[in-house]
Amino acid sequence: MEITIISAQGLKKLSFFTHNLQPFIQLTTTPPGAHRSHVYTTTVDHEGGVNPTWGDKFDLSNIIDPSEFFYNKCSCIYLYLYTNRVLLGPRLLGWCGIPVADFVDGMASVGTVRWLSYRLRKKDGSKGHGVVNVMVKLDSSVFRKKGGSDVRWLPEVNVGRVAIGIPVRTLPVVNYIIYYKTIK
Template sequence: MTTLEISLVSAQGLNQRSSCFNQITPFITLTKLPAQAVYHHEGGGTGDHVFRVPLDPTFFSDTYSRLHLQLFNKRRFVGPTQLGSCLIPPSDIALLPYDSLRYLSYRLRARDGSRSHVIVNLSICLRGSPDLHTCQPVIGIPVTAVRKFGTGGSSSASGTEFE
């Protein structure tokens, strides 16, 4: 089984929404679509928590697969407020070699779909090993080249032809 390790490295543009009365206490949720498994982390720090999301081989082959990242502000009396969200397609993850680290950045979208000023910087790493049961043998027919030497009226040194 392949496991995706994803962590929030930093978030840019949050200071535009902060004031002395409205402190930003961000937390993120990560949802695997279409399976609807929710992974959730609260806290103001970045990079201090790693999401471990199990990925089966169908995640990479299903055209509807996505990771849905949502950034929220934890507010004391009103409740959480969504600051933005983004969709991470499998193509951003699939070509990553196992046990190597990659950094990705996404501009978040507001609830109405417009572009926000918030950019999240993520680190991702695929752990585990590729599922060998998803590999299929390839059957090929060998191709041989046909060469003729000594044709066309000229004589070759040995006087033989190869086919």
């Protein structure tokens, strides 16, 4: 699996005294608050400010086991957006999780590419400032069984979709079962 960190938009400066953000992204499969292993880091964008661009590609095949990652609907790739500060070091601007359903949904063949955008979250998980844009491409190793060479399709992941609109009250469903017995 290959993921490309394309850009971010609408980031917020840390303070009035911050002249220019120097953002970079760390990519991992570890959720917030846990000890991170296998962390990939993009280059630092010194010129983009609140709308940085990277274009950095990462091959995740050595940290993701397809037989586990793609068959667990709770699996995610986490992106942590930081900015470099001269005196105090890096500071977290926001994070987002990319669920496995977003990779699998609609990917019918090897080499299919999806462009995805995610709103950043603050450290506590509340709504943050900005959006991260990524591109995901699945390769043939994702479609193979662990330890085998026979190809299989990814599972159908159905975690539901968010619908925006007016809530509708549903009526209770009553099922009646009628048994017929034939007499001989």
